[in-house]
Amino acid sequence: MTDIGKLAAEAKDYIIERRRWYHSHPELSFKEEKTRDAIISDLKALGITEIISMTDGWYGCVGVIEGGKKGPTVLLRADIDALPVTEESGLAYASQNPGVMHACGHDTHIAMLLGAAGILQSLRAELPGRVKLLFQPAEEFVSGAKEVIRQGFLDDVDACYGVHINSVLPTGAFDFCNGERMAAGDHLKIVVEGVSAHGSAPHLGHDAIVAAGAVIGGVQAVVSRFNNPLSPLVVTLGTIHGGQRANIIPQKVVMEGTVRYFDRNLMNKVIDEIKQVTENIAAAYGCAGTVEYKHGVDPLSNTDKRLVDLARGAVTKLFGKDKLIDLEKNTGGEDFSFYMDKVPGVFGNVGAKSDAIPESALSLHHEKFSPDEEALAMGAAVAAQFAVDYLNGEN
DSSP, X not given: OXXXXXXXXXXXXXXXXXXXXXXXXXXXTTOOHHHHHHHHHHHHHTTOOEEEEOOTTOOOEEEEEEOSEEEEEEEEEEEOOBBSOOOXXXXXXXXXXXXXXXXXXXXHHHHHHHHHHHHHHHTGGGOEEEEEEEEEOOTTTTOHHHHHHHTTTTTTOSEEEEEEEEEEEETTOEEOOSEEEEOEEEEEEEEEEOBOEETTOGGGSBOHHHHHHHHHHHHHHIIIIISOTTSOEEEEEEEEEEOSSTTEEOSEEEEEEEEEESOTTHHHHHHHHHHHHHHHHHHHTTOEEEEEEEEEEOXXXXXXXXXXXXXXXXXXXXXXXXXXXXXXOBSOXXXXXXXXXXXXXXXXXXXXXXXXXXXXXXXXXXXTOOOOTHHHHHHHHXXXXXXXXXXXXOX
């Protein structure tokens, strides 16, 4: 029996080297052209020649490994876009693109999938089926997965697998749990419009800032007083813009934020209540309040027990059962949920927090986030083991 753990250990230096290259060359969502081209070159260097690029201005690609025997198709996914963050890590391989950083760890996802690709390519003659290696763009804008589906890359897929690097789990630990894992993530925009006047005569206008302040409190009351506390709901207004100068009663305020929940039936109820609260409170101040609401990602749940068991089994087989740690669900969002709406799938976390690297415990999206690279070969091994076990029909 092939020792996938040994193959991954042998590929460790390669995986880390590729992670560092991608870390130093980050690109934002919808601009990942050079990243995509580098991935294609890396796949070809591994001997993978069947590579299909996304079209219509989307910079993703899929590498295909055809097994030596007929069988099902399993898809392994990595997201490839970076964030508009100015890196302050001080690393020798820090971002060379000012104001752009792989602060969410997508560089590690690319490297782990390339590592898995090399392992699976070396085993291709033994594989009873096919592996699709998906390098997905625009995850940070929750757009890439939908476009991957629209362009037909999931049409022949029987199961899918995805992971995220994690700064809470210790290096070498993995989380694959049944049930709810990540929340839906929607976008909220509230506009409050009043009547301008001189700041010395507020009675001659209708103050949009004062009204907006009251609307903020009202929107939070939707969470604390209209929603069932047994059904998690988060409404965060992250930006507020309004006013022209200090001595003018402002005519307009624009606020934007995010809404998170696990119950799909909650969305329409939340929209209606936020609209009603906004309109009524704004009207009480002589202003008009309007709400724009855009659905982002669906809740992500591991509902296929067999796939969860396969992922957990891969970890146990390679590194022992004690490397499995069950994390609580969280209200982050992931557009991998769209794949799992279409085909059976499993999603997990790869721990990369080391006491020797304080920056590895920082939150994702932090300008100094630096995961422990010792986790990467292990993540590649689990992905490859999962694919092999799935194609071989293990339970």
